[in-house]
Amino acid sequence: MRGRVYQGLQLFVALAGMAILAGCEESSNTYVPPPPPSVRVAQPVHQPVTLYFELTGNTAPLNSVDIEARVQGYIQSIDYQDGMMVKKGTKLFGIERDTYQAQLDQAKASLASQQASQVGAQQEYDRQLNLMKQQVTTQTAVDSAKATLDEANAAILNAQANLELATINLGYTEVLAPFDGIVTDHLVDIGALVGISGPTKLASIVQTDPLYAYFNVSETQVLMIKADLAKQGRTFRQTDLPTIPAELGLQTEEGYPHKGHLDYVSPQLDASTGTLQVRALFDNKDHAMLPGLFVRVRVPVGHNDKALLVRDDAIGTNQLGSYVLALGKDDVIEQKQVKTGQKEGPLRVIESGLDPADLVVIQGIQLAIPGSKVTPEKTEMNPAASAAGDAKATTTMQ
Numbered sequence: 001m002r003g004r005v006y007q008g009l010q011l012f013v014a015l016a017g018m019a020i021l022a023g024c025e026e027s028s029n030t031y032v033p034p035p036p037p038s039v040r041v042a043q044p045v046h047q048p049v050t051l052y053f054e055l056t057g058n059t060a061p062l063n064s065v066d067i068e069a070r071v072q073g074y075i076q077s078i079d080y081q082d083g084m085m086v087k088k089g090t091k092l093f094g095i096e097r098d099t100y101q102a103q104l105d106q107a108k109a110s111l112a113s114q115q116a117s118q119v120g121a122q123q124e125y126d127r128q129l130n131l132m133k134q135q136v137t138t139q140t141a142v143d144s145a146k147a148t149l150d151e152a153n154a155a156i157l158n159a160q161a162n163l164e165l166a167t168i169n170l171g172y173t174e175v176l177a178p179f180d181g182i183v184t185d186h187l188v189d190i191g192a193l194v195g196i197s198g199p200t201k202l203a204s205i206v207q208t209d210p211l212y213a214y215f216n217v218s219e220t221q222v223l224m225i226k227a228d229l230a231k232q233g234r235t236f237r238q239t240d241l242p243t244i245p246a247e248l249g250l251q252t253e254e255g256y257p258h259k260g261h262l263d264y265v266s267p268q269l270d271a272s273t274g275t276l277q278v279r280a281l282f283d284n285k286d287h288a289m290l291p292g293l294f295v296r297v298r299v300p301v302g303h304n305d306k307a308l309l310v311r312d313d314a315i316g317t318n319q320l321g322s323y324v325l326a327l328g329k330d331d332v333i334e335q336k337q338v339k340t341g342q343k344e345g346p347l348r349v350i351e352s353g354l355d356p357a358d359l360v361v362i363q364g365i366q367l368a369i370p371g372s373k374v375t376p377e378k379t380e381m382n383p384a385a386s387a388a389g390d391a392k393a394t395t396t397m398q
Helices: 002-028 098-133 139-171 219-231 238-243
Strands: 038-042 045-069 073-078 091-095 174-176 181-183 200-218 245-249 258-265 275-282 294-311 316-318 321-327 333-344 347-352 360-363 375-378
Touching (some): 045 181, 045 333, 098 139, 200 219, 200 258, 200 294, 219 275, 245 275, 275 294, 294 360
Antiparallel strands (some): 038 360, 073 091, 245 294, 316 321, 321 360, 333 347
């Protein structure tokens, strides 16, 4: 009897173990899908923005001239360091003065001699006039004395002109800076003979503060600028250009940190290109900008009081252009093609393709796949940088 009970218990344990193993096998083969990935979404920002034309151009110096020797002679001194910033009137080169000093002294002596002759001629003329009144001389003698006096006066004028010319030539022996600027390396050395057959180039001087920036605008852009000025009650005139701001950024700079204003607009379009040359003026007191640089320039063209903006790092690109990932029905991700505008700090204007009520994915973008479901967490369109590890949406998608 005990044997049968024992056998029954063994059978029960065996069946229970088999049932447990079967349950384990059935449980281990059942697939449990992972939860939808978590992403952060936010509505676009509404704010007024100033609309700009973003253009490219080149910087140019305010003044740039060649420094030349205007008189003949040997270079006696070079009074600056190559690349030095100098003030207007600073002596740059010295040319031997001896010959020109002697010419000046000679001109002074000649003037003194002519002045003495003029005194004698004046006295003789006065004496002849007195004698004429006493009727003891002839009219011919009076006329001759008058002619001699006139010749003496003319000789004085000629001597004065020679003196001025000698003074000018002596001044040319000191070559001075014509304006504030940076002087290039010298092209002649001390002891070189210059000005033999004409002016000799000694160096160049460039004024870089303020600095010009030249760029071209299209015919359409010109008309848009005129229309915007008309709305403000202003006209597109040369005298109004200083009131039109302009901003500039170098290739290594973020945004447009340099502020200036328009300075010149060409009076006519270039028929071959359909563009108009424009020049803006910018302060360059720290001399951070150099002439000839390729720069970015922007000029205001209007205002948008209800602009739609999203974070620039939430915008991706594909073969169709720019897009954002938005939260659709049932928390399913949608890809929306958008037309982007100018950048406003960390945000970018969205001109079309997005509704104000749309929720745009701004973090967890790499987990948001179009057509897949996500777990959204609503937040603000924070312009701060994405959290660490959140990749920018620039993956090329079909």
